Amino acid sequence: MLMPVASPASSDEEVPKVIRGFGKALLQAAEKNDKYKAPAPATCYHWQGTPALCIEEYVLQLYGLCGYSQDAFVLAFTYISNVVGLHPGKISVSKATVHRLALAAVTVAAKCHDHEIRSNEFYAESGNVKVDELDMLEASFFELLSWELKVDDTILNKIRQLLIAAAG
DSSP states (O other): OOOOOOOSOOSTTTSOHHHHHHHHHHHHHHHHHHHHSOOOOOOTTSOSSOOSSOHHHHHHHHHHHHOOOHHHHHHHHHHHHHHHHHSTTTSOOOTTTHHHHHHHHHHHHHHHHOSOOOOHHHHHHHTTSOHHHHHHHHHHHHHHTTTOOOOOHHHHHHHHHHHHHHHO
């Protein structure tokens, strides 16, 4: 198993609110779902064991190392919401799934939106997974989205504002 790597952008003033809000919103969703919902069946998004980093630290690591844009995080949050909405009871955001869902969503979003795309080897190492795992997560995520990657700008702007608000 790969070990966590310190994020170069770790102080609050260096990290945009969208990024902090992404981590906080995912943490809140995972905690709420773990408390009030029955667990979803095991999927490829379930982390084996306990992740070395909490989701907020993991998001900072992805942001600091991968160079994903803020827009990619906004799009990724939208994608996660869509996946959960399209597959209730099958996919949920929980402490067991949140890391791998975030990695898959941000990787897909970056490949669809960002101008600079790196290899899956790079993204996998930054996300503490093996390349074949990231390939599987990414392929599954595309299918869960039914390859519907276009999101209306109005929705993206609303999600951006929600993430900024979640940052506090």
